Amino acid sequence: MAFFRRLxxxxxxxxxxxxxxxxxxxxxxxxxxxxxxxxxxQVDPGPQFVRFAGPFRNAGCRP
Structure with missing residues (x-):
């Protein structure tokens, strides 16, 4: 029974x-x-930046 419990x-x-x-x-x-x-x-770079476009699936921010 212990075997089935572990399994x-x-x-x-x-x-x-x-x-x-x-x-x-x-x-x-x-x-x-x-x-x-x-x-x-992928993360907000800080208060001096504004989100411009996206979301994208790649690091080049290309569709």
Missing amino acids: AVVFLALAAASLAQGGSAPWYSYRSMVSNQLVCS
Whole structure:
């Protein structure tokens, strides 16, 4: 009986791990309010930048 209990625990752990996989974060193009420079980033580069376009699926911020 202990074998089946362990087997069930292992199965549930593997099932939970497979459900916990996440996708990649989207990329956005940000424009600097100071120099109008464009930056492609997955995270907000800071208060001096404004989100310009996106979301994109690649690091080049191209469709």
